[in-house]
Amino acid sequence: MALVNMQSLLHKAEEGGYAVGSFSVANMECIRGVIRAAEALHAPAILQIAEIRLPYSPLYLIGPMMLAAAKHAQVPVAVHLDHGKTLACVQEALDLGFTSVMCDGSDQPIDANVAFAKQTVALAKEKGATVEAEVGRVGRGEDGSESEAQIASMDDCFRMDETGIDALAVGIGNAHGLYAATPQLHYEVLEELHGKLRSSLVMHGGTGLTDEQFQKVISLGMRKINIATDLFMSQAGACQGKDIFKNIASSVDAVSATVQRYIKLFGSEGKA
Numbered sequence: 001m002a003l004v005n006m007q008s009l010l011h012k013a014e015e016g017g018y019a020v021g022s023f024s025v026a027n028m029e030c031i032r033g034v035i036r037a038a039e040a041l042h043a044p045a046i047l048q049i050a051e052i053r054l055p056y057s058p059l060y061l062i063g064p065m066m067l068a069a070a071k072h073a074q075v076p077v078a079v080h081l082d083h084g085k086t087l088a089c090v091q092e093a094l095d096l097g098f099t100s101v102m103c104d105g106s107d108q109p110i111d112a113n114v115a116f117a118k119q120t121v122a123l124a125k126e127k128g129a130t131v132e133a134e135v136g137r138v139g140r141g142e143d144g145s146e147s148e149a150q151i152a153s154m155d156d157c158f159r160m161d162e163t164g165i166d167a168l169a170v171g172i173g174n175a176h177g178l179y180a181a182t183p184q185l186h187y188e189v190l191e192e193l194h195g196k197l198r199s200s201l202v203m204h205g206g207t208g209l210t211d212e213q214f215q216k217v218i219s220l221g222m223r224k225i226n227i228a229t230d231l232f233m234s235q236a237g238a239c240q241g242k243d244i245f246k247n248i249a250s251s252v253d254a255v256s257a258t259v260q261r262y263i264k265l266f267g268s269e270g271k272a
Contacts, residue, residue, distance in 0.1 A: 002071045017218070019224060044077070047070060082226065094126075103116050154192055168201060202226070206225045
């Protein structure tokens with residue numbers, strides 16, 4: 001199956017009424033664990049890394065590894081830049097061969113956010129890549145820094161949709177990292193948007209939601225759901241002792257088990 005454009009995965013998910021898991025990776029073990037899980041369950045998958053993680057995992061190193069894993073996979077895999085905050089990083093990802101990029105201007109006024117999206121769409125079009133943007137704001141940064149969640153407005157969603165993006169992350173009370181309590185999600189936003197956008201809906205901040213919440217947002221059109229914290233915690237918890245090779249193997253196993261649980265929950269098992 002190998003490396004594919006993310007948009008193709010989302011269109012099939014819309015037709016089938018399920019969501020594709022987009023799994024954040026930080027190293028080779030994460031990458032291998034995601035691919036192993038997807039192949040075991042014959043499911044499509046998305047490998048992603050956020051710009052804020054690149055000081056730890058430089059894009060010029062981890063990007064080619066992600067792409068190589070996708071190309072050798074027995075199931076369709078897209079490679080995505082998550083939360084691209086700068087045009088330079090977006091361009092670097094596209095030049096490497098990423099099949100999807102996110103332009104995240106959600107911390108800016110809507111006019112600036114829309115302008116950033118238009119610039120990214122123009123760049124991605126040259127490479128045939130998918131573009132994701134964000135409206136409203138997902139609480140907390142990818143690095144755990146505090147920022148208040150903002151509920152997406154309908155007007156902003158429709159404005160962003162008109163830029164030519166392919167996927168739209170909408171703030172509905174969700175947040176990155178661990179939730180202090182089960183979040184109260186604003187389903188009415190999704191109910192209002194469902195079936196009215198050309199772009200696919202995306203859920204950030206998946207770790208910590210209940211199974212019922214996942215099922216609800218998928219029923220309301222979420223076609224891509226991001227998982228990061230749960231993967232990182234499972235990998236860290238699997239490492240014991242000083243034998244690096246045993247830790248590599250246990251890390252891959254732990255990530256694979258976690259990813260398989262989400263694939264089954266999202267309904268994408270057997271959809272490759």
